[in-house]
Amino acid sequence: MAATSVGRVLTLCRQFQNAFRISTSLAVQQSALTLTKSQSYLDRLTYPLLSSNWHCHVGQCRPLHTTISRRGLEGFFDIPENWGEATVKSGAPWTAKQLRTKSNEDLHKLWYVLLKEKNMLLTIEQESKRQRIQMPSPERLKKIERSMKRLDTVVKEREDALRLLQTGQERARPGAWRKDIFGRVYWYRFREHALPWYMNKRYKRKRFYTPLFVTPHIRLRLEKHLRAKTRIQNKEREKQTVLQEKFPQIKAQSS
Amino acid sequence: MISCFPYRYPLYQIGNPQLRIFRPPFSLTLVRPGKEQPQDTVQFRIPMEMTKCDVRNYLEKIYNVPVGAVRTRIQYCTNKKRNHLNQKVKRPDYKVAYVQLAQQQTFEFPDIFTEKDVKSAEGSVEEMQEKFMEDEKQRQKPDLRRGGVTEWFGL
Numbered sequence: 001m002a003a004t005s006v007g008r009v010l011t012l013c014r015q016f017q018n019a020f021r022i023s024t025s026l027a028v029q030q031s032a033l034t035l036t037k038s039q040s041y042l043d044r045l046t047y048p049l050l051s052s053n054w055h056c057h058v059g060q061c062r063p064l065h066t067t068i069s070r071r072g073l074e075g076f077f078d079i080p081e082n083w084g085e086a087t088v089k090s091g092a093p094w095t096a097k098q099l100r101t102k103s104n105e106d107l108h109k110l111w112y113v114l115l116k117e118k119n120m121l122l123t124i125e126q127e128s129k130r131q132r133i134q135m136p137s138p139e140r141l142k143k144i145e146r147s148m149k150r151l152d153t154v155v156k157e158r159e160d161a162l163r164l165l166q167t168g169q170e171r172a173r174p175g176a177w178r179k180d181i182f183g184r185v186y187w188y189r190f191r192e193h194a195l196p197w198y199m200n201k202r203y204k205r206k207r208f209y210t211p212l213f214v215t216p217h218i219r220l221r222l223e224k225h226l227r228a229k230t231r232i233q234n235k236e237r238e239k240q241t242v243l244q245e246k247f248p249q250i251k252a253q254s255s
Numbered sequence: 256m257i258s259c260f261p262y263r264y265p266l267y268q269i270g271n272p273q274l275r276i277f278r279p280p281f282s283l284t285l286v287r288p289g290k291e292q293p294q295d296t297v298q299f300r301i302p303m304e305m306t307k308c309d310v311r312n313y314l315e316k317i318y319n320v321p322v323g324a325v326r327t328r329i330q331y332c333t334n335k336k337r338n339h340l341n342q343k344v345k346r347p348d349y350k351v352a353y354v355q356l357a358q359q360q361t362f363e364f365p366d367i368f369t370e371k372d373v374k375s376a377e378g379s380v381e382e383m384q385e386k387f388m389e390d391e392k393q394r395q396k397p398d399l400r401r402g403g404v405t406e407w408f409g410l
Contacts, residue, residue: 072314073285073320073362075318076285078367083365084368084370085371115282125284126286127367127368128368130287131368192266
């Protein structure tokens, strides 16, 4: 289970790294092109940051040449044509439905594209705060965050499905139902420790049993909860009777 | 694998395989240095969970930047400020990384917010408005022949 999925992801990573290595060798041959520019250029053409109507027209794409001294770090800034603009056009964020149609390799590459864009936007935001100027189009940050969250959701769905098919485990992180000091039952998620639990002093201070003097309070809490629940139900019933009296033609609402 | 917030590094014990993070949840912010830094030093704000090795691998693999040395520090931000309800408000702490580039490269933080000279099209409404505003300003200026004396002094 873990081996195959990890293996698959490792191959993804390797393919990704191979792509990088290949493009580095190309860059060595053609001194004008640098890695990140070609990679990000390809990425922007094939995997647009935003799904539709993005501003990657011919005139506004990042230039392929760059000075050697700032190689790579230009990924932290916008294209020079957008410096000093009040607003920068950007399209809609990726939806989960669109992301589910993409393959794992595509999602992996898209994650890095989104990450680099997020870094760029954070840099611009901090610089605008420093210079006390309004950041151009701050809604881009929210769009990127939502896209990344949805991508994460889709990847988690796929991992869950794979794990269920291969092992039958419902959760990735093991856990157990435990009772805390107040008698409430909750799902305790396991953590990684370097020691066994009986040697872990901090873990032993967190008691997973209810002391005897707490049991009467559990009953009182239950009574309070039931009282509140019946109060709500009675109120709802009274409201319905009042409505029926006032407006007899209305059909009684089924609870 | 777990690329959610807050990210916890899995426990490492001797003999474990090298940790690989796919889809890193960390984002860096390039900042302009407050104090004068050497030409090859770049300043970043990084999340608290990141380490120097993480920063190096991040920049080398994702941005293909040759990294020489990385030094980090944690900036403590104040808990002293109070809001309109007189409650203490904590400004979140952040970690700063000073990255020195290898291969004798230099980096200068560029000026992003340069004002561009906008010339409106001829015959358009904006051009007429600008001309009107300029004329108004000319009329408001005092008479130069008075030698800077205000009009309060009669005649």
